Amino acid sequence: MQVGLIILCLAYVLSQFFRAFLAVLAGVLNQDIGASPDDLAFASGLWFLTFAAMQLPVGLALDKIGPRRTAAVLLLAGGSGGAVLFALATTPIHVSLSMVLIGIGCSPVLMASYYIFARNYPPARFATLAALMLGVGSSGNLVASYPTALAVELIGWRSTLMGLAVLSGLVALGIWLTVKDPEPVETEEKGSLLDLLKLPALWAILPLMFVAYAPSGAIRGLWAGPYLSDVFGLSTGQIGQATLVMGAAMIAGTFVYGPLDRILGTRKWVIFGGNLLSAVALAVLCLWIDQGVWTSVVLLAVIGFTGATFPVIMAHGRAFVPAHLVGRGVTLLNLFGIGGVGVMQIASGHLHEGATAATPGTPYVIIFGFFAVTLAAGLVIYLFSRDSVD
Numbered sequence: 001m002q003v004g005l006i007i008l009c010l011a012y013v014l015s016q017f018f019r020a021f022l023a024v025l026a027g028v029l030n031q032d033i034g035a036s037p038d039d040l041a042f043a044s045g046l047w048f049l050t051f052a053a054m055q056l057p058v059g060l061a062l063d064k065i066g067p068r069r070t071a072a073v074l075l076l077a078g079g080s081g082g083a084v085l086f087a088l089a090t091t092p093i094h095v096s097l098s099m100v101l102i103g104i105g106c107s108p109v110l111m112a113s114y115y116i117f118a119r120n121y122p123p124a125r126f127a128t129l130a131a132l133m134l135g136v137g138s139s140g141n142l143v144a145s146y147p148t149a150l151a152v153e154l155i156g157w158r159s160t161l162m163g164l165a166v167l168s169g170l171v172a173l174g175i176w177l178t179v180k181d182p183e184p185v186e187t188e189e190k191g192s193l194l195d196l197l198k199l200p201a202l203w204a205i206l207p208l209m210f211v212a213y214a215p216s217g218a219i220r221g222l223w224a225g226p227y228l229s230d231v232f233g234l235s236t237g238q239i240g241q242a243t244l245v246m247g248a249a250m251i252a253g254t255f256v257y258g259p260l261d262r263i264l265g266t267r268k269w270v271i272f273g274g275n276l277l278s279a280v281a282l283a284v285l286c287l288w289i290d291q292g293v294w295t296s297v298v299l300l301a302v303i304g305f306t307g308a309t310f311p312v313i314m315a316h317g318r319a320f321v322p323a324h325l326v327g328r329g330v331t332l333l334n335l336f337g338i339g340g341v342g343v344m345q346i347a348s349g350h351l352h353e354g355a356t357a358a359t360p361g362t363p364y365v366i367i368f369g370f371f372a373v374t375l376a377a378g379l380v381i382y383l384f385s386r387d388s389v390d
Helices: 002-020 023-032 037-053 055-064 067-087 093-107 109-120 125-136 139-143 146-155 157-180 194-198 204-210 214-232 236-257 261-264 268-287 292-305 310-318 323-354 362-384
Strands: none
Touching: 002 037, 002 067, 002 093, 002 109, 002 125, 002 139, 002 157, 002 204, 023 037, 023 093, 023 157, 023 214, 023 236, 037 055, 037 093, 037 214, 037 323, 055 067, 055 125, 055 323, 067 093, 067 109, 067 157, 067 323, 109 310, 109 323, 125 139, 125 236, 125 261, 125 310, 125 362, 139 146, 139 236, 146 157, 146 204, 146 214, 146 236, 194 323, 204 214, 204 268, 204 310, 204 362, 214 236, 214 268, 214 292, 214 323, 236 268, 236 292, 236 310, 261 268, 261 310, 268 292, 268 310, 268 362, 310 323, 323 362
């Protein structure tokens, strides 16, 4: 099982990479196939929406056939196939279609790990294990920054994507060979997605889940690149270095948040405090949108660090889900988390397209302000949630 979890972690590295690499490729894709930032925002949003939509069938598959076949088959068909299509892209629509396929391929990876944690380990350790998987897997965020920019400069973006297609196929094979499915739950109880939605304890958690990951996910996944290029004139390599800083901050935040619920004896206030700080950092970035490149990079890192509450929110919601619905429970929470990024990424693309640019920073004030306001609204609803500590 440990070897299988390591391979699943490698798969999650790929998942993190694919949600973040467009920020670095924005310049070369615009030059080679005419893909504008709005086109890439749409493609990035499709990745997140596809990933989110897949959570419902993935949750059912985890409960019915287990994580091994679910993760291996989808990663091989979607992840590897989508990377091949991306490498052959000649128009922006090809990029969008490839991101849909890659979203399908990445959709079961993290939830397969969380399903194993929820079934095979004590509930009190779920947040720590979830954060560990998320933190280690998020190294894909780092690979999607400067190393990818360097690879693109050395061998070109098409060869880079072909290499990723081969790697995705090998990792899928590794999952098939090493992951062992947990023993099935012996119970007479039946349940469905509707039973989960009837749980009042989830009603105040799901709205925050919808908006909490969106600022760091959308900015790191795309908007950091166009923002730093348009406002400060950074090159592809320099953007890679800046996004490397934000990616590292997101990983550090994940590791810090992991054990905090057990240390402080609360999940609710750890989550609330972290996301409140993230909303404040977004507001400050709006006010200081063009103060200086390092000021902006530091604020992006703060947003990434403080907003890394995903595994703790997952643990908060997981605490109210019955054992025989764990697969569908964690994927429902993930649907809201990833779906929120997709919806808000596409919305941010329309905001960027419709913005009247009095200065180069104006469109980004609107986008980052949008993220700040929606996050604040989610926090207001979350105040009515019930705390949980196992």
